[in-house]
Amino acid sequence: MKYQTESISQWDLRRMKQKILDRIKRPSLGCWSWTGAAAGDGVPRVMVASNHRHVNYVVARAMYFFEHDHVPAINEVVGHLCRNKRCLNPAHLELLTPEECHADSSRSSGTGGHDAQ
Ligand SMILES: [Zn+2]
Numbered sequence: 001m002k003y004q005t006e007s008i009s010q011w012d013l014r015r016m017k018q019k020i021l022d023r024i025k026r027p028s029l030g031c032w033s034w035t036g037a038a039a040g041d042g043v044p045r046v047m048v049a050s051n052h053r054h055v056n057y058v059v060a061r062a063m064y065f066f067e068h069d070h071v072p073a074i075n076e077v078v079g080h081l082c083r084n085k086r087c088l089n090p091a092h093l094e095l096l097t098p099e100e101c102h103a104d105s106s107r108s109s110g111t112g113g114h115d116a117q
Pocket of ligand 1: 030031032082084087088089092
């Protein structure tokens with residue numbers, strides 16, 4: 001299932017920062033894991049109040065913002081260098097355009113059998 005991405009202001013995210021960090025296990029090495037709720041697909045999300053509504057926001061996107069001071073746009077995807085979609089370590093996150101994201105998923109699916117070259 002493709003999850004919906006939401007636009008959200010950096011102010012709303014800043015307000016949530018400590019709450020979010022409190023729910024992340026942060027070892028000095030390796031992947032950071034979420035101790036809060038996650039949806040059926042296992043992707044960590046957090047409820048953020050924004051513009052008089054509640055948004056179920058993907059935590060990795062918030063972490064990207066805290067690290068780089070850039071709120072990922074609707075058409076930008078936060079990918080995982082470590083291939084662990086639950087990981088929240090900003091050092092393991094990368095920003096992908098939709099094109100890059102598509103290329104990335106076809107590269108990593110490994111079912112095509114054309115990897116030999
Ligand atoms: Zn990781």
